[in-house]
Amino acid sequence: MVYLLVLFVYPIFSTLLLSLKDADGSFTLHWYADALTGVNRSVLFTTLRISAETAALSLVFGFVLAQAISRLKPLWAGLAMLVVVVPHFVSALVRTYGWIIMLGDKGLVNETLAWAPGAPYQLLYNELGVVIGTTSMMLPYTVLLLYGVMRGVDRRLLAAASSMGAGKVTIFRRIYLPLVAPGLASAGLLSFILSLGYYITPALMGGPNQTMIATLINQQVTKENQWNGAAAQGVILLVLTLAGLLLVKAVTSLGASRKKRSAT
């Protein structure tokens, strides 16, 4: 309990207090006003936009990947999951530099596409680069989550639908998608939340226009020594994350209650 207080509750409250304190120690909200106006506001929106893009993309790729894996035999599925998850244990910094090498002007991708018109493509230090990077970081989470949900879907339901005359597209749209929908929702929200506070990849793979809120906080603290502003932004990030988490919880409990009803 003491540990909890010291390690979690106290830091959060001190951050909260810091964000509400003016330079002379009096109560103020102007750090929040600062954080929500001008450049800072656009940074906030960039963060939300990149997170949303990341969530959408990692959901799409994760869905395709998990779908493919869930169709494999158990042994192969286990190996495939290993392949998906193991990179996650490698330091994010290493992986990010790996991407930078791959995507650079002289990188693997541009070398392979050298014949194409307009090559080399600008794949780094813009939003595309950031989204590629964060999506690859989020993929293990979405795949893991979706794989679990997909394994829970009774394949015979699909056979039943096809025996009634449903084609592949109809089965997917009317039966499969509704059944994995709770998993899709929670996987999407999870990757959204995680990429909100992501620091390394956007900082290394993005340009000045892709500054995300975590980068901004870092700048405020290390370059401008502006702790109060950083605290206010930190609190905003925290609130956003909490809102997302609540949403995840609502969605999964919805899915759980549905599952429970179908099980009894």
Next chain:
Amino acid sequence: MAEFGIAAPSVKVAGGKPATATGKALSVVALRKTYGDVVAVDEASMEIAAGEFVTFLGASGSGKTTTLMMIAGFCEPDSGTITVGDRDVTRLAPQKRGLGFVFQQYLLFPHMTVSENVAFPLTLRGVGKDEIRRRVGETLEIAGLSGFGGRKPGELSGGQQQRVALCRALVYRPPVILMDEPLGALDKKLRDQLQVEIKSIQQELGLTVIYVTHDQEEALVMSDRIAVMRNGLIEQFDTPRELFERPKTPFVADFLGAANFLPGRIEQHDGEHTLVRLEASGGLLKARRHQLPSGAQVKLLSSQAGCGPAPPTTGSVPARWRPPRTWAPWSARGCGSMVVRRRCCVWRYRPAEAPWRASGSGSPSMRTTSTSSRPNRASEPWPPSPPPPPPVRASSWPPAKPGSGSCTRCQLWSICWCCSSTRSSPRCC
């Protein structure tokens, strides 16, 4: 409740086909399926008439489900053809065959309500909204589920879920409905009830149904014809009565629980009969003439449980066998067994004051227990009454003092197998 069970299917199919009949004929020719070296289904062929209720009966691994899956299109046959109506569907995908399928595990869509589940096949066919509502309501009513349309499958009991599954297969009037042990997951009472319901719906709507089960009683109760399967082969495809009375192989007789094998040895051939000396009692039985030489070991097979030979006796007790009035035995194809059959009532004898159950040495037969739980059976001639009691051992002899109704000399009295009536039999020995 519509009469069912043994109504001769040929008559019904030819004459009394209901006006609403939607079922189509189905024919299977030389269907074969192998898994590696294992032959799951070996050259299965059958013609199923429109409006017929056909059951594939067999133990697990007999190929009955594989055959059904091939008809449904879930697995592809190695060779052979499947025709529905006049359409060859052998290589079609399941959804293109338009057949109905009821699964053992219900397989209702958990995210849809009961109504949506039943409406699903109709929406696939582009039926209009009002029409869908009408037909879903109609079908749910047939199955007695009128008030349940708004519920989710998870809120229903197993029996109700299976009824919904049945509705879902009925609602679009498929030419053939396939059922894979649909009642396997339900308890006995519910099973009995649903058997009757399914059968009456089938008759009402003139559906062609192919039903898979390993439960002999279920097959006998519901089917117009039964295909008894073993090791991928159809042993016999016939009406329940024929299966019971004229089993083509000992396996069929045994599997239907009607078997009553009496080991014996051929004594002599006598005109159109063969006399067989029973091993157990030393009694002499007359069976239809058989080619086997004298002295050959044979098994006499009573093909109808109610009219088998008398209870065997051992040791010094003489065979208490009343020669039946008529013999219509039938010889099994080269398998060394003969069938002893007769039409009339056969009396079995038991000690006056020793209930045969108490002194029996055989295992209680399946059919004895299952038929006794069916109260409406008593008055019906079909299915036949329970098989003869387990043999009475010599050790349980002699019975107690002469009873009032028993034979004055041997203290036995007799009970008819068919009608369970008793009579004293002063002349039995």
